[in-house]
Amino acid sequence: MERVFIGDLRQHIGAKVKIKGWLQTLRDQKKMQFLIVRDHTGLVQVAFEKQTDTAMAEKISGLGAESAVVITGLVVDNPIVKLGGLELQLHTLEVESNAAAPLPLDPFAETLPSLDYRLDWRFLDLRRPQAQAIFRVQTTAVMAMREYWLQNGFIEMHSPKLMGSASESGAEVFAVDYFERKAYLAQSPQFYKQMAMAAGFERVFEIGPAFRADPSFTSRHMTEFTSVDMEMSWIDSHEDVMAFQERWLQYVYQRVKDKHDAEIREHFGFDLLVPAVPFPRIPMAEAREIVEKMGYRIPPEKKGDIDPEGERLIGKYVKEKYGHDFVFLTDWSINVRPFYHMRHPENNNITRSFDLIASGLEITTGAQREHRYDVLVKQAQEKGLSLDSIQFYLDFFRYGCPSHGGLGLGLSRLMMVMLNLSNVREAVYLFRGPTRLTP
Template sequence: MQDRTYTADAEPGDHVTVSGWIHEIRDLGGIAFLILRDSTGKIQIKFEKDEMDDDLVETGLGAARESVVSVSGSVEEEPRAPTGVEVVPEEVEIVSAADPELPLDPSGKVDADLSTRLDNRTLDLRKDDVQAIFEIRAEIMRAVRERFREFRCTEINTPKIVATGTEGGTELFPITYFGEEAFMNQSPQLFKQLIAGSNVERVFEIGPIFRAEEHNTPRHLNEATSIDFEGAFCDESDAMDVAEGIVKAAYEAVERNCGEELEALGLADEFAVPEGEFPRLSYEEAIERINATGELDEQLVWGDDLPTEGEKALGADVGGHYFITDWPSEIKPFYIQDHDHDEQLSTGFDLMHPRMELVSGGQREHRHEKLIDGFEQQGLDPNEFEYYTKMFKYGMPPHAGFGLGGERLVMTTLGLENIREAVLFPRDRQRLSP
């Protein structure tokens, strides 16, 4: 690597070359400070005009904010400097000059709306708090992978170009594939089941999913990151255990490893790992409790899907993460198994954050005949899914799994207002670029 010291590693007595962006220049007359920023933090560069070479001073103080500079010099202790040290420069190089008219202020002093921020992500990501979100996102994904491996899962990758959607032809983006019609996959569901039926048994995948939903809300994306699990010889209760473990792994890792980032986000004091087991409410209990809150204009009846307002009312009532189990079969997809004791009730479950749904899962239908029946009951042609259904004739074990919204996990963990804040380059109905 090039001869460069990160600002966070500069110690008094060192002779260093630090490289980064001009965060700010404070000119006090005879003395001036250039604040240089890199990925690890900021450092003060001191210019004593009368004692330094004119060229050096002119170069150092003449460049526009956000220009990239390399400064070589000695590090000295300076209690009044923000980090307790400063660099006395011997050489300053303007590596990449910035236009003085910035479309967005990375110092964060001038607010920008989300759209301007997304149009200028490079500049936006020079802000400590925005950088912190994506450092935390990476740490969450690392911790999630590690926890899945503790659950004896193997990471897989399934195709994103597919001949048929998971749940039929709705809400799919069509693609032209060498003259054939194909789609971008809305879920790895069918593929992960095919692998759970093999010797690999337990799998997870973290990858993109694509949904052509016309929703335009602060919690929907048209391209999102799905965190998927599927395990042979698991039932829905096992899958709930795994889902709970994965969500907790995210919080635990952030608490353990992201202190500086939480600080940058102003969350250092309030951040907390969810305590205790997530309660498991049946769908029936859930609608009763929602009705009891009196928040809805109309009472829910058995068979209704839960409206957003209902989820929020229940979330406020429960006050933490919780599961909703035993959903009516008819509002869950064909691949979810029904309970043996009551075919009106499915093994499907959702894991809810008080603000929104995070996870949807269940035990899967592994019996070939019942699976074919399920397709037909939902108006789908089983022949179109033969590549999937035929494997159920050759010893498909009972299995269960779930899909967890990656951006929703980041968003709820950090209390972000809009899911777009948890994606570098979000895709929605209005936004296709950058």
């Protein structure tokens, strides 16, 4: 007998069917037993009259909550049943895997344990439909990203995560034993994306892990995260990258809304808003003025930069003034940008770069890259980098490399913003932080 999804049972009234799922609740009475069974499409009540088969009744009584079961039975219409007005009259029960009692974490308790405890028992935590909805939405979002890229001539790449030397910053990389020497985990596919530009790929994207050895204890940082990266050639400025990103994100939001509108409303309690293009753009210098005018004093050490509180305020300002959740902060000072960001020809102190702030949270950094070898070398030296260690990278620009730019986006941060989650640890399948390496 073919398995029928619980959500489709209405179409099988009067038929004998097989369902597979988890025993969410067992109401074990004197004469009757009611099993509430869940699969990823919904819940159904299974009824069993104990006197018809006392051995079966005992078997049912022994089931722990959240046991994995396969049940066959007759689907009957029954308006008295509050759960969908139908039920399954049990014929056979196969216990695929009994669940020990008590559960360390009850996914369906009215109060949720602390996040840290939930992460200890993540596989049980993830049985909550709301948690699963996050990853259904993410699947659609990633699919939409790929669709849009493919429609626009992008090539997918997979760059190595083991590197022979720490890339530009050095301080925040993980070192791992690599036979007789050290290797380093990539904090970004940045250099390899640019290599693809030098290789003539013109447009590339990569969705892959990135590693940061910063001991960051915040609701938005992870030591390992999924980075969404893209790079495109023959651009005129960072404006081309922003123009691409906003349409790309609009497409992603539209696809998610088309597919998950009801689900998001049910589990997260709001209507997903597809952002209008163009997104507002505010140069950093202007953003600082706006925030100061709002009465916030940016810490003095933040020259040419803005702090997270400032970003939240800018997010608020843009929401009020333009009714928009997204804002590009552009033209950052060279002091706070890496050497490979291209500088404005008319003002050499600012870069052709941007961050995308979504609901006050930084989710993207992007820029036009410097592709002129001599300028790049000069900028690297200015930042005090040893040319030897990046020579392989510098070589990309010696034999014909087009102008290019791109961006990196934190996938879980996007999910956080899209679904209004307060902590990345909710938005990622398994969290990795300075003190968490399990499960």
